[in-house]
Amino acid sequence: MISTAFEYERATSLDDALAKLAAAGGAGKLIAGGHSLVPLMKLRLSEPTVLIDIANIPDFAGIREADGRIEIGAGTTHHDVAISALLRARCPVMAEAAAAIGDQQVRNRGTLGGSLAHADPAADYPAVMLALDADFHLKGTNGWRVVKAGDFFQGMLTVDLAPDEILAKVTFAPVRAAAYAKLHQRASRFAIVGVAAALAVSDGTISSVRIGLTGASSSPSRLENVEAALTGRDATAGAFSAAAGIAGDGVEDLNEDIHASADYRRAMIRVFTRRALDGALARIAG
């Protein structure tokens, strides 16, 4: 639990952080809340020689709504997402997922950007980002780029984020009828299975639905078969229950560890898909 030696620098702006990253060559690493990076460093699984702290960059944290879209700064802590009145009113699924992360200490330090950039296969936010079809705004030395959540997560701890880029913010259209349901791993509190579902219902009929899955396999994914089965159907518990029966059918490379076997995970995908859909529907009424 003793890291190797490193230098510590504090960035004052995104450009400053990028410049410091460039100056460090390949040996630099951004640090935000440190709640994924520091544990790895303590186990010497990550040995950066320069840490560039981005947590204090002005305007890097914050939640606002503009032009019908929600924008969350990458430096926003899980705690601030969890207690955001704006999110609770307009897009409660985000606050719900944030509140389900780890414990209070983790939520006080960990950030949205850090979680998404690190992309732990059992992290909560990725499922929600997929369900909300969020845009990720990346800043690099050559300027800005926007990547869809669905394209960002590419595989086990792999994301579409270059070493010289910073995830600056996330934007999405708020969905009130969306919910997150999670089976906690009892030691770490990460997701054994986490499912986020976002519904659009008109006149009782599902006009569109997006379902994001995390925890079950090496990287987050959409449950497209369930989405297809539900689109155009009546939004009822019965329909959800039936459609959830095929959830996870297409998911390959299910995770397996001492906490949960692949079989169990597959079964839980169905349970939590149904629970997320039920939760989303309940929010239409509420």
Place this chain on the structure above:
Amino acid sequence: MAVAAVLPKLVGQRVKRREDPRLIQGRGTYVDDVKIAGMQHLAFKRSDIAHGRIRSIDKSAAEAMEGVEAVFTGAQIAEFLDPMPIGTPFPSPEHRAVAVDTVRFVGDPVAVVVACDRYAARDAADAIEVDYEPLPAVVDPEAAMTGQSAVLHADFPNNVALGPLPSGTGVGRKGAVDDTAVEAAFEAADVVISQRMVNQRLAPSSIEARGVVAHYEPGREALTIWSSSQNPHILRTFVSRMLGLGEDRVRAIAPEVGGGFGAKINIYGEEYVAAALSKRLGLPIKWIEDRSEAFLATVHGRDLIAYVELAARRDGSVLGLRMRIIADIGAYNMLLTAGVPTNSMTMANATYAFPAIRATLTEVFTNKTPTDAYRGAGRPEAAYFVERAMDMLARELAMDPAELRRKNFIQPDQFPYKTHMGAIYDSGDYEKALDRALHVSGWEALKAERDAARADGRLVGLGLSMYVEICGMGPSSTLPPGGWEHSQVTVERDGRISATTGVSPHGQGNETTFAQMLADQFGVPLDHVTIHHGDTAVVKQGIGTFGSRSQAVGGAALHDAGTKVKAKMAKFAAALLEAHESDLVFENGTIAVKGAPASAKPFAEVAAYAYRPIRLPEGLTPGLSDEAFFEPKNNTYPFGCHIAMMEIDRETGEPRLSKMVAVDDAGHLINPLIVEGQIHGGLAQGIGQAMIEEVAYGADGQPLTASFMDYALPRASDFPRFELDNTVTPTPVNPLGAKGVGEAGTIGSTPCIVAAAVDALSVFGVRHLDMMLRPEKLWRIIQDHESARSFDA
């Protein structure tokens, strides 16, 4: 003169812990806060394989690193440090603090670095190259007993460390075994319950891991050793012996200790190595365990398998018990390792007047971290095995589990009760505790609630368990280092009271409870009393804190020392007041003649007089300080009844505890608030074992739960509100009537929670479940049933 408010009696009051403000504010001084000029730091290179022969160690790169003072291999350490001693009279293989030629578990040290700081030490340890010849590893104790997959120690065939050791009915003192009574019991039985049960391995997980600072001063030829220990006096004895120093030349200090749970009784290799290297190099040396090391290098607890058989009549009278225990003790014997599972045999009688019992114990080496004491140390396992069997019997006979217990209890008029296992239970009234728990929990209403939930298709269950355990460890015949305690009480010149105690608290709150006792005894305010502990230069003698002995043994020594000083002080006061010493009252910071409050002399004035006695009363010496050793004639045997209610999520298998009632009888309580705190902590760990804790190893001996990301500790949010109550059955073995309560919560809770889970799943025919209650395991049971049902349909 304004009359001061009368000081209330404090014993029995819910006084807040005096030690908490400094601990909560981060103002405590722990081992890692000790800093000495020139201090060097140790890092251990540890084996990353479970079993192997060391072919070679290349430490040249490490030695060449900046800041590195020295690097020692196990073979080099062995040149000046003997193999580690153990504290039990059982056979033990040679155990080197740093492995010499063979490593036997992941975490076994192979080399040690001395460097200028922790970072340099760690970097250098990483740079040491060890070449191993891997050997097959064995992690299953029953496989280990065949000796086929691996043998850990050449002189212990089939990896059997001890046993099979029989005890119980018909076992003579010299080991002769007469099975007639036990066999007759089983032959006469209408019903026999038989079940293999696992009491799984746990990581004690104190919030402060271990640490040691050793400072040998060559000029004085003396060593001071700070260690996160539960028993500095025992540490002093062992370290002085290993270093070839007299005990007069070793000072052991346990500063603030952030939890121990039994794991800090043991004297560890790191402590011997730090001390020996400090002496050899003439430098102060520090070693602080990190959390990853703690999972590997600090002893684990439990890890017993028992084959339990219970013979009974249809009416519920139990005729006999058989319990064959296999203890997986890991790779080596540590200080108390071999003794801990013998407690499980000792407590096989539980709260019942069983007519015949046969217990046998076999201890087995495997390629895992050694086990040793962990909160309860053998008693939770015994309670678990017996109570699980009783629960199964109740189910088999369709009897209320409470009524089955009631039918078999040892009765109040049978105490002191000599058990088949050689214990003499001091006092008890088990039915009273049972009835209290039934009442407090609303047992009948809970049953109705469960049945209603069941009718709705919910998986709800109720569990009940009794326990009796061993506390207040003494006399010396039962405890190798000695079964007594020591205390010195001094009334200072200014009337303040300093007292020392040989028990060494690490969460027990003795600075508060002991001060309450002395404040009452001398009639002074609580904040005029200071309790000193944990430093062998200040506390002349002691044994330490474990086995819930602080209050029952340490408290009694304190009481006796206080009584002596008070008697002497009364003589001085009598001289001042021209009264008879037996006519005095110590009250409200004064000493007065009974019935004549106007005569009162301030306590401080009498104290000052005792230190400058002009004139010295006849037959007295100056000063107010005296000591007492107290050795009880017997252990104490607290008991209780715990009740739990649980619901299991039908879809996920997740268990949720919805009710936890604990009725405990620890005799007289000095401070009910602290007692409740001890029970809360104990319940947390008992619930942890039942529901979420488990140390797991792969078949190759690799640990699978080596961090808190995988080893689950319960959180406050996992618990319902604890509902506590107590009965009071004082013990006759000490003047306080107090029994001890440190471990009770872990002992009663575990079996009743498993019983609740079994009850919840009994609709599927479940009779027993092994811990812990992993959701997937429960889900599979539900799933198997539901798929069978749909198949039937």
